[in-house]
Amino acid sequence: xxxxxxxxxxxxxxxxxxxxxxxxxxxxxxxxxxxxxxxxxxxxxxxxxxxxxxxxxxxxxxxxxxxxxxxxxxxxxxxxxxxxxxxxxxxxxxxxxxxxxxxxxxxxxxxxxxxxxxxxxxxxxxxxxxxxxxxxxxxxxxxxxxxxxxxxxxxxxxxxxxxxxxxxxxxxxxxxxxxxxxxxxxxxxxxxxxxxxxxxxxxxxxxxxxxxxxx
Numbered sequence: 001x002x003x004x005x006x007x008x009x010x011x012x013x014x015x016x017x018x019x020x021x022x023x024x025x026x027x028x029x030x031x032x033x034x035x036x037x038x039x040x041x042x043x044x045x046x047x048x049x050x051x052x053x054x055x056x057x058x059x060x061x062x063x064x065x066x067x068x069x070x071x072x073x074x075x076x077x078x079x080x081x082x083x084x085x086x087x088x089x090x091x092x093x094x095x096x097x098x099x100x101x102x103x104x105x106x107x108x109x110x111x112x113x114x115x116x117x118x119x120x121x122x123x124x125x126x127x128x129x130x131x132x133x134x135x136x137x138x139x140x141x142x143x144x145x146x147x148x149x150x151x152x153x154x155x156x157x158x159x160x161x162x163x164x165x166x167x168x169x170x171x172x173x174x175x176x177x178x179x180x181x182x183x184x185x186x187x188x189x190x191x192x193x194x195x196x197x198x199x200x201x202x203x204x205x206x207x208x209x210x211x212x213x214x215x
């Protein structure tokens with residue numbers, strides 16, 4: 001468990017260093033038996049220690065000296081709905097936030113969109129942070145996907161490990177930045193369903209290291 005706690009601290013600190021989150025924004029969790037470990041509420045990444053990572057069940061019962069992230073319900077809802085997911089990262093990177101504020105999904109402007117499980121990365125409907133409604137909408141937006149945008153808020157990525165969820169966060173922010181860059185001078189030409197189907201087949205044939213999550 002100590003290693004799992006440290007992996008969350010490292011990811012939180014790396015996320016701030018890469019400006020995926022600033023200060024106490026964002027949160028990261030890892031599945032633990034029938035519950036999870038999650039970063040605490042209101043503590044900057046540089047001040048995190050393993051004993052401050054909160055252990056809790058998926059119904060809101062927690063233990064320790066600090067409270068879990070206010071978004072714990074979002075993480076719990078994902079774990080309940082997606083048994084193959086073992087890590088969840090919620091972040092506020094600039095370009096993902098910008099697109100989420102337009103309430104737009106990320107379309108198939110680039111073949112790497114297929115790596116998130118479909119022909120787009122959906123943007124959820126809006127709900128207040130920390131609310132059960134946001135948790136429900138996030139699970140809905142993530143159906144058959146490994147990442148989504150949260151309207152007027154940020155993004156979520158899931159994985160079989162903290163490293164995988166973190167990697168998908170970086171990948172999504174990069175793709176959203178490239179999409180916005182293209183739209184600054186021209187409307188992106190989207191790939192067709194046939195194009196994306198071919199990409200998915202190539203992924204399944206062994207392109208890169210594919211996880212058991214939908215691809």
